[in-house]
Amino acid sequence: MNETILSAFSIPELDVDAGVRVKSYVDSLTVPHGSLGRLEELIIELAEITGSSFPEVSRPGVIVFAADHGVTAEGVSAYPKEVTEQMVRNFLNDGAAINVLSRSIDAYFNIVDIGIDSDITLEGLTVKKVRRGTGNFAKENAMTRTEVIEALEIGYEQGLKMIERGAKCLILGEMGIGNTSASSAIISVVSGEPIDTLVGSGTGLTKERVIHKRNIIEKAILDRKPDPNDPIDLLSKVGGLEIAGMAGAMLAAASDRTPILVDGFISTTAAVVAKLISPRVVDYMFVGHESIEPGHKKAIELIGKQPLINMRMGVGEGTGAAVAFPILKSATLLLKEMATFESAGVSSKTKT
Numbered sequence: 001m002n003e004t005i006l007s008a009f010s011i012p013e014l015d016v017d018a019g020v021r022v023k024s025y026v027d028s029l030t031v032p033h034g035s036l037g038r039l040e041e042l043i044i045e046l047a048e049i050t051g052s053s054f055p056e057v058s059r060p061g062v063i064v065f066a067a068d069h070g071v072t073a074e075g076v077s078a079y080p081k082e083v084t085e086q087m088v089r090n091f092l093n094d095g096a097a098i099n100v101l102s103r104s105i106d107a108y109f110n111i112v113d114i115g116i117d118s119d120i121t122l123e124g125l126t127v128k129k130v131r132r133g134t135g136n137f138a139k140e141n142a143m144t145r146t147e148v149i150e151a152l153e154i155g156y157e158q159g160l161k162m163i164e165r166g167a168k169c170l171i172l173g174e175m176g177i178g179n180t181s182a183s184s185a186i187i188s189v190v191s192g193e194p195i196d197t198l199v200g201s202g203t204g205l206t207k208e209r210v211i212h213k214r215n216i217i218e219k220a221i222l223d224r225k226p227d228p229n230d231p232i233d234l235l236s237k238v239g240g241l242e243i244a245g246m247a248g249a250m251l252a253a254a255s256d257r258t259p260i261l262v263d264g265f266i267s268t269t270a271a272v273v274a275k276l277i278s279p280r281v282v283d284y285m286f287v288g289h290e291s292i293e294p295g296h297k298k299a300i301e302l303i304g305k306q307p308l309i310n311m312r313m314g315v316g317e318g319t320g321a322a323v324a325f326p327i328l329k330s331a332t333l334l335l336k337e338m339a340t341f342e343s344a345g346v347s348s349k350t351k352t
């Protein structure tokens with residue numbers, strides 16, 4: 001496979017006119033002028049993204065990309081790597097947090113094996129395995145450039161498929177024991193921030209083991225020297241297959257003018273990578289929540305966004321985005337269903 005994903009798609013410019021139209025219509029709705037605050041901003045952004053005067057985000061589509069990480073051999077996670085596969089079984093049995101939350105927002109749901117380190121083939125699982133887990137980036141590159149491109153392509157295809165199924169907003173989530181290490185490495189390289197400020201306990205490491213995790217990542221960055229300006233190099237040296245998959249799906253959504261709802265630290269790391277591939281992709285993004293993982297703040301800053309909520313969550317899977325989704329939906333419903341001052345016979349603001 002060659003590097004076609006980098007040139008074969010294009011992301012349209014935002015529809016600024018749609019934004020202006022909608023802004024003036026919002027001014028006619030029966031609330032005190034300007035009182036919808038951030039909801040008004042969201043309405044306008046959604047109009048600019050979709051080009052529609054009455055944008056819709058329902059039904060949303062949740063895609064969970066699952067993959068393993070060779071760096072787990074260094075003891076960087078509080079849980080064994082087998083949990084990636086075990087949680088995928090849980091997703092398929094409808095028992096995980098994201099299953100409950102997807103149901104609550106009436107989302108289409110798909111779980112993609114893009115690199116789990118086992119041979120599971122279960123009903124309902126989309127198997128698109130690029131390889132069985134990444135290489136241990138403490139000792140070798142995580143994957144080849146060709147594998148990065150393949151994972152981006154898979155993500156792109158899965159994003160388009162979800163949109164073809166009818167999804168009006170894409171929520172990108174992940175499952176991958178060890179992936180906060182890959183994400184911390186990527187965000188440190190791209191931001192130039194020291195790794196100490198970014199590395200956290202992930203699934204619940206003790207303070208001592210967070211220091212060990214930090215040392216492993218710091219040395220790996222020195223050894224592998226990922227290029228901050230080359231997203232393919234970054235992913236191949238210290239990345240994750242699920243991170244590439246989410247980035248590909250984000251590029252697909254933006255190329256189709258479909259709003260993207262980013263989740264936590266790992267999902268936002270994918271957003272940072274997608275931005276390096278095609279900067280305009282961020283125009284199509286909302287960040288659902290701010291996670292407790294310390295590196296998330298910097299990752300959000302790199303894509304220039306403000307999270308919708310902070311519930312001190314650190315689950316992943318797309319859960320924070322799913323909890324935030326009703327805020328986006330509320331914005332679209334207000335626009336579509338509220339009366340105007342004229343239609344309701346309510347007097348407008350006095351001039352003084």
Ligand SMILES: O=C(O)c1ccc[n+]([C@@H]2O[C@H](COP(=O)([O-])O)[C@@H](O)[C@H]2O)c1
Pocket residue numbers: 076077078079174175176177178179180181201202203204263264265266267291292293296313314315316317
């Ligand atoms: O989304 C987040 O911000 C987040 C923060 C901490 C942990 N996670 C989840 O926990 C796993 C990674 O944690 P770790 O400690 O194994 O690197 C992975 O499956 C993520 O979905 C997710």
Ligand SMILES: Cc1cc2nc[nH]c2cc1C
Pocket residue numbers: 079083087174175176203315316317
């Ligand atoms: C139980 C469990 C659930 C998860 N969901 C996403 N990452 C996870 C990590 C663990 C350990």
